[in-house]
Amino acid sequence: MAKTSNKKSIILGVIGFLLVAFGTxxxxxxxxxxxxxxxxxxRIDPSSxxxxxxxxxxxxPFYMSIYIFEVVNHKEVVLGEKPRVRERGPYVYREYKQKTNLTFHDNGTVTFIENRTFFFAPDKSVGSEDDYMIVPNIILLASSIMVKDLSLPIKWIISGAFATFNEEPFMNRTVKEILWGYEDPFLDFINMILPGKLPFKDKFGLFSDFNNSNTGVFTVNTGIKDITKVQMIDTWNGLTEVDFWHSxxxxxxNGTAGQMWPPFRKPSEPLQFYSPDACRSLTFVYKEESEFRGIPTYRYSAPDYLFANGTDYPPNAGFCPCLASGVQNMSSCRFNAPLFLSFPHFYNADPGFVEAVDGLHPNGELHSLFLDLHPLTGIPMNCSIKMQLSLFTKAISGISQTGSIAPVILPVLWFGESGYLDGAVYTTYYNTLVLFPTILDYLQYVLIALxxxxxxxxLLLPFVQRNQEENPHVPNDIHNSEECPEDSKLLEDPEYGSPGT
Structure with missing residues (x-):
């Protein structure tokens, strides 16, 4: 019996040692x-x-939601009154992005063009693309600002051309025309007398160069040679820097193209990416730990200094000439048109911008942006990027159409691009990069415990066996008189009869 016990102990001990060793x-x-x-x-590898x-x-699913500011007192604005706007929308578009012309290079980079297309999503929109609304006539108002320093006779000629083509400072157009373009005889006239001076040829629309277009030629690191550089931009349109700004x-x-970042992120590391639409590199900073459908994430948001002027944040001096903090002058990369970029409703901007226009209600929950990133992989799980486009306008002497318009940064629209990991992609991602590592992580401790x-x-089995051998178990027997004397007496009691009865 002792040999059998020792054999069992050895087997159990070996199994236990192997489990602990494997778990460790x-x-x-x-x-x-x-x-x-x-x-x-x-890494960017076709075999991955x-x-x-x-x-x-x-x-x-990736969507762009657009909110347009309709000017409800446009006639009074021309007379010098404060603009009053009403937010309309959202008008939502399903956005598709696909990279084409992929070319891999020996230095560990890949070159590509990313095409994008937009399709109206009526089920997610509040209103139709056929909705009419009164908005600033950017062709007239922007052109007036751009020629403000020309001689008075030339401005009279331009004003006469506006009158000839029935151009007014505000126009009543459909959403589709405002966003994706409309034919304008004055635009044809300008392109005829000044060919190549404007980016618009056949139509003018705020997003007319977005649909069925691309954001340029990117060359980024594949990460095959150095994983810490994966997705980082090598060049954009062959450039390592742009020449729009003044420093x-x-x-x-800087950074990536804005869709993924290198893995193994730390909270101290900001997210940087280059935005061709903003003509600059943008930076997001760590805000807090978060979670997206069971996946741990870091939440990033825009820093307060993103659109600060050069006085409040000296590194931004290169983006000037600046106004008060909270808006960025885009004229140097938009053909000198007086366009400005900010957060919606001038959120986080100087209060003067909000006070100059009635109908604005900045709200951090509605108008701030965020990006939830899985820090282990550098892949965004959920994001909502929001920006506002505004137009600086004022009365220009010699351009009669501008009347007595007071100087103001007038919001035109704001848009939010949002998307999140979902469906089969989320399931595959979760199983491969979250569930499998988690199982391995728990398995090691389970094996050690077992x-x-x-x-x-x-170790205990020999002692248990020895104790059983020294104290053998004796079964009870109700017929044993020594163990059950009282039962024996009952059997001999006359009242119950004798054993022989």
């Missing part, structure tokens, strides 16, 4: 396995499977 090995191997899994799936397909052809720092092309349990049983 996993403690060191799991981080390595997780890092290797992450690197394999986030679903991550490459996701990068090349964004399969998750080396503001002209730098191993220690087996070892403990192996």
């Amino acid at each position: 090995l996993l403690v060191f191997l799991v981080p390595v396995i997780m890092d290797q899994q992450v690197e394999k799936n986030v 499977g679903f991550a490459f397909e996701m990068w090349r052809d964004l399969p998750v 080396n720092q503001t002209n730098m092309i 191993g220690l349990g087996f070892i403990l049983i192996a």
Whole structure:
């Protein structure tokens, strides 16, 4: 019996030791396995499977919601009164992005063009593309600002041309025309006498150069040679910096193209990306830990200094000439048109901008932006990027159409681009990069606990066996008179009869 007990103890001990050893090995191997899994799936490599397909052809729902500011007192504005606006929308468009012309280079980079198309989503919109509204006539108002320093006779000629083509400072157009373009005889006239001076040829629309277009030629690092540089821009349109602004720092092309970032993020590391639409690199900073459908994330938001002027934040001096903080002058990269970029409703901007226009209600919950990033992989889980486009306008002597318009930064529209990981892509991502590493992480401790349990049983088993041998168990017998004397007496009691009865 002792030999059998010893054999069982040895087997249990060996099993326990192996489990503890394997579990301990996993403690060191799991981080390595997780890092290797992450690197394999986030680098730009056709052999990396679903991550490459996701990068090349964004399969998750992505929407652009547009809110237009209708000027409800346009006649009074021409007479010098404060503008009063009413927000209309959202008018929502499903956005599709696909990278084409992929060319991989020996230095570990890839060049591509990302095409984008928009389709109206009536089920998500409040209103129709056929809705009419009164908005600023940007062709007239912007042109007036752009020629304000010309001689008076030339401005009279321009004003006469406006009158000839029935151009007014405000126009009544449909949403579709405002966004995607409308034919304008005055635009044809300008292109005829000043060919190549304007970016618009056949139609003018605020987003007419967005649809069925691309944002330029990007060359980014694939991460195959250095995973810490994956997605980082090497060049944009062959450039390492732009020439729109007035300092080396503001002209730098920093970060990624804005869809993914290098993995293994730390809260101290900001997110940087270059936006061709904003003509500059943008920076988001860490705000707090968050979670998206079971996936741990870091939430990033725009810093207070993003649109600060050069006085409040000296590194932004290169974006000047500046007004008060909260708006960015876009004229140098928009053909000198007096356009300004800000957060919706001038959120987080100088109060003077809000006070100059009735109908604005800045709200942090509605008008701030955020991006939830999975720090291990550098892939966004959920985001909402919001920006406002405004027009500076005022009365220009010699341009009669501008009347007595008071100087004002007039909001035209704001838009929010949003998307989140969903469907089969989310499931694959979660299983591959979250669930599998989590199982491995827990498995190591389960194996160690089981191993220690087996070892403990192996150590106790000989003592249990020895105790049983020294104290054998004797079964009870109700017929044993020594153990049950009272039962024997009952059997001999005359009242119950004798055993022989």
